[in-house]
Amino acid sequence: MTLPAHDTIVTFDAVSKSYDGKSRVVDxxxxxxxxxxxxxxxxxxxxxxxxxxxxxxxxEDPTSGTITLEGRRLNNVPAHRRGIGMVFxxxxxxxxxxxxxxxxxxxxxxxxxKAEMAPRVQRALDMVRLLHLRDRKPxxxxxxxxxxxxxxxxxxxxxxxxxxxxxxxxxxxxxREQLQLEIKHLHEELGVTVVYVTHxxxxxxxxxxxIAVFQHGKVQQLARPAELYERPANAFVASFIGENNRFxxxxxSRDGELCRVRVADGTEIVATNxxxxxxxxxxxxxxxxxxxxxxxxxxxxxxxDAQLEEVIYLGDHCKLRLRVAGSDAxxxxxxxxxxxxxxxxxxxxxxxxxxQSCLALPAAGK
Amino acid sequence: xxxxxxxxxxxxxxxxxxxxxVVLVFLIAPIVVVFPLSFSSGExxxxxxxxxxxxxxxxxxxxxxWLVATKNSFIVGIATAVLATFLGxxxxxGIFLGNFRGKAVLVAALSLPMVVPVVVxxxxxxxxxxxxxxxxxxxxxxxxxxxxxxxYVLITVLATLQTFDRNLLKAAATLGAPPxxxxxxxxxxxxxxxxxxxxxxxxxxxxxxxxxxxxxxxPGQFTLPRQMYAGLREFLSPTIAAAAVLLIVCSLVLLxxxxxxxxxxxxxxxxxxxxxxxx
Numbered sequence: 001m002t003l004p005a006h007d008t009i010v011t012f013d014a015v016s017k018s019y020d021g022k023s024r025v026v027d028x029x030x031x032x033x034x035x036x037x038x039x040x041x042x043x044x045x046x047x048x049x050x051x052x053x054x055x056x057x058x059x060e061d062p063t064s065g066t067i068t069l070e071g072r073r074l075n076n077v078p079a080h081r082r083g084i085g086m087v088f089x090x091x092x093x094x095x096x097x098x099x100x101x102x103x104x105x106x107x108x109x110x111x112x113x114k115a116e117m118a119p120r121v122q123r124a125l126d127m128v129r130l131l132h133l134r135d136r137k138p139x140x141x142x143x144x145x146x147x148x149x150x151x152x153x154x155x156x157x158x159x160x161x162x163x164x165x166x167x168x169x170x171x172x173x174x175x176r177e178q179l180q181l182e183i184k185h186l187h188e189e190l191g192v193t194v195v196y197v198t199h200x201x202x203x204x205x206x207x208x209x210x211i212a213v214f215q216h217g218k219v220q221q222l223a224r225p226a227e228l229y230e231r232p233a234n235a236f237v238a239s240f241i242g243e244n245n246r247f248x249x250x251x252x253s254r255d256g257e258l259c260r261v262r263v264a265d266g267t268e269i270v271a272t273n274x275x276x277x278x279x280x281x282x283x284x285x286x287x288x289x290x291x292x293x294x295x296x297x298x299x300x301x302x303x304x305d306a307q308l309e310e311v312i313y314l315g316d317h318c319k320l321r322l323r324v325a326g327s328d329a330x331x332x333x334x335x336x337x338x339x340x341x342x343x344x345x346x347x348x349x350x351x352x353x354x355x356q357s358c359l360a361l362p363a364a365g366k
Numbered sequence: 367x368x369x370x371x372x373x374x375x376x377x378x379x380x381x382x383x384x385x386x387x388v389v390l391v392f393l394i395a396p397i398v399v400v401f402p403l404s405f406s407s408g409e410x411x412x413x414x415x416x417x418x419x420x421x422x423x424x425x426x427x428x429x430x431x432w433l434v435a436t437k438n439s440f441i442v443g444i445a446t447a448v449l450a451t452f453l454g455x456x457x458x459x460g461i462f463l464g465n466f467r468g469k470a471v472l473v474a475a476l477s478l479p480m481v482v483p484v485v486v487x488x489x490x491x492x493x494x495x496x497x498x499x500x501x502x503x504x505x506x507x508x509x510x511x512x513x514x515x516x517x518y519v520l521i522t523v524l525a526t527l528q529t530f531d532r533n534l535l536k537a538a539a540t541l542g543a544p545p546x547x548x549x550x551x552x553x554x555x556x557x558x559x560x561x562x563x564x565x566x567x568x569x570x571x572x573x574x575x576x577x578x579x580x581x582x583x584x585p586g587q588f589t590l591p592r593q594m595y596a597g598l599r600e601f602l603s604p605t606i607a608a609a610a611v612l613l614i615v616c617s618l619v620l621l622x623x624x625x626x627x628x629x630x631x632x633x634x635x636x637x638x639x640x641x642x643x644x645x
Contacts (some may be wrong), residue, residue, distance in 0.1 A: 057536070057540060058539070059536055059539075078539070078544075079536070079539035079540060080538075080539040080540075080541075080542055080543055080544050080545075080548075082540075083542070084540060085540055085541075086536070086537065086540040088533050088536070088537060090531065090533055092531065092533040092534055092536065092537035093537075094534060094537075094538075094552055095556065096555045096556055105538075105541055105543070105551070106541035106542055109541055109542030109543050109547070110542050153541065154540070154541075157541070157542065163540075
């Protein structure tokens with residue numbers, strides 16, 4: 001994935017939205033979208049991600065701040081003149097029109113010559129592999145087919161920007177994963193800029209070039225999926241993206257990149273101090289379950305005695321729930337073979353992890 | 367379930383059937399009686415009739431008064447239906463899409479003409495029209511009937527809009543359709559059954575309206591009900607029965623039209639509820 005340097009298509013400049021004049025659903029948002037990227041707005045419900053999308057589409061007005069598209073100020077530009085395509089969770093296909101008529105609608109609205117329409121509809125339907133269903137009504141299609149038509153309809157008039165509001169939320173898991181890849185491939189083929197809203201972190205990791213994690217109307221972190229997963233900026237991001245063991249503690253001492261953190265029961269854990277936190281501040285330690293080694297002699301500074309609480313079998317791997325350093329909900333992920341049949345509740349084990357896999361993050365204020 | 371249908375009727379069921387028949391006779395008999403009366407060969411509205419003839423229909427279709435009344439009824443009815451459908455549909459759309467407080471109060475206020483006794487509306491309209499010179503004009507009668515008909519359109523269209531997905535309007539906008547195009551291409555086709563039913567109601571409301579016509583219309587603007595009322599007071603001829611039969615036939619046609627509209631929209635929803643096999 002290569003992005004042309006500094007080719008910004010959309011900017012949010014100090015954009016806020018408040019419905020009651022007091023609480024801000026979106027709070028002083030600054031965001032710059034690169035042309036051609038797949039950006040996901042990820043967050044729990046009520047975090048402001050959908051409101052952000054609706055302001056970009058033109059269905060909500062910012063209370064303050066400026067949104068620009070290709071340098072043009074969007075405030076007060078009605079939705080139908082923004083040239084921004086959109087895909088909705090409930091498909092929003094016109095039920096009284098056939099598939100082909102649905103696709104022709106945006107072409108007519110943009111003054112496409114009659115002679116060009118049929119071939120363009122043909123190409124768009126071919127793109128989503130639904131050519132054989134062109135004369136069906138939306139009600140005669142399955143959910144996945146309807147959403148493919150909706151995607152084709154949003155892309156057919158070649159908008160600069162396409163917004164997707166939890167488009168796969170109504171589909172079952174298998175279909176969702178299939179369409180995730182289809183949409184990702186369409187994005188790669190067409191090079192259109194996509195802003196995608198979801199609360200599903202695995203969907204965001206699969207599809208995105210960059211992810212903006214929302215909480216309380218603010219972007220907590222904007223980064224590529226791998227960076228977000230490996231280097232979360234704070235405890236919220238760490239807990240929202242992927243599984244995560246956390247310890248509350250205090251930073252006891254620093255040693256360059258590393259630091260020692262004293263957790264509630266007095267245990268000291270060596271962690272990576274990526275945010276350059278000072279001695280004495282409250283921190284949250286984040287350790288991914290797959291970074292925990294179970295058994296063995298234990299190398300490095302972090303090896304601790306643990307007690308097995310529960311084995312959760314998940315096919316290709318097992319999760320061990322352990323009692324470690326004052327926590328009884330510490331999860332370690334091991335391959336199914338490694339768990340062994342002899343493990344019983346209460347068995348003593350040794351767990352260890354590298355300081356590089358253990359992040360000391362600022363404890364969230366809220 | 368089929369077992370209970372084929373079970374021999376018990377006493378309670380027999381009683382129910384008899385009650386049903388009695389109620390139906392009570393409702394329909396007075397209407398049916400008009401039919402033989404209208405075909406009477408005598409000069410008086412009496413049963414049994416001395417003989418049968420078409421003479422009162424002939425009288426209806428050759429008398430200037432009745433023909434003018436028929437023409438007026440259709441002019442006023444159609445104009446009222448058009449005006450009330452236009453206003454009622456736009457009103458319903460505004461209430462449905464608008465984002466403001468007191469929607470229920472507004473709907474109640476707009477429905478008042480349906481609830482207020484017609485004679486109250488008629489008197490109010492009479493005094494208001496006398497100020498602006500609309501009494502004794504067809505335009506006045508049309509306006510007054512529109513006031514009475516708008517609530518029917520408003521309520522049927524609002525009911526249809528309850529099943530309308532607002533996201534369709536957002537989708538239309540993102541595809542480049544300005545609001546008036548989105549209304550014409552997306553909203554109107556989907557709420558058409560409700561609009562058609564509202565228009566039929568509006569026409570029917572005007573077509574059989576008497577009280578306002580008594581206040582507002584002079585003989586030149588007499589509608590069929592008003593002419594029948596005048597006939598009852600002046601000269602009780604069986605022509606009135608012939609006119610009544612024609613009114614009943616018109617109402618039946620409207621009823622059938624309405625059922626056709628409903629059947630069509632029902633077929634539409636059925637096709638939605640019955641999606642094809644996903645592949």
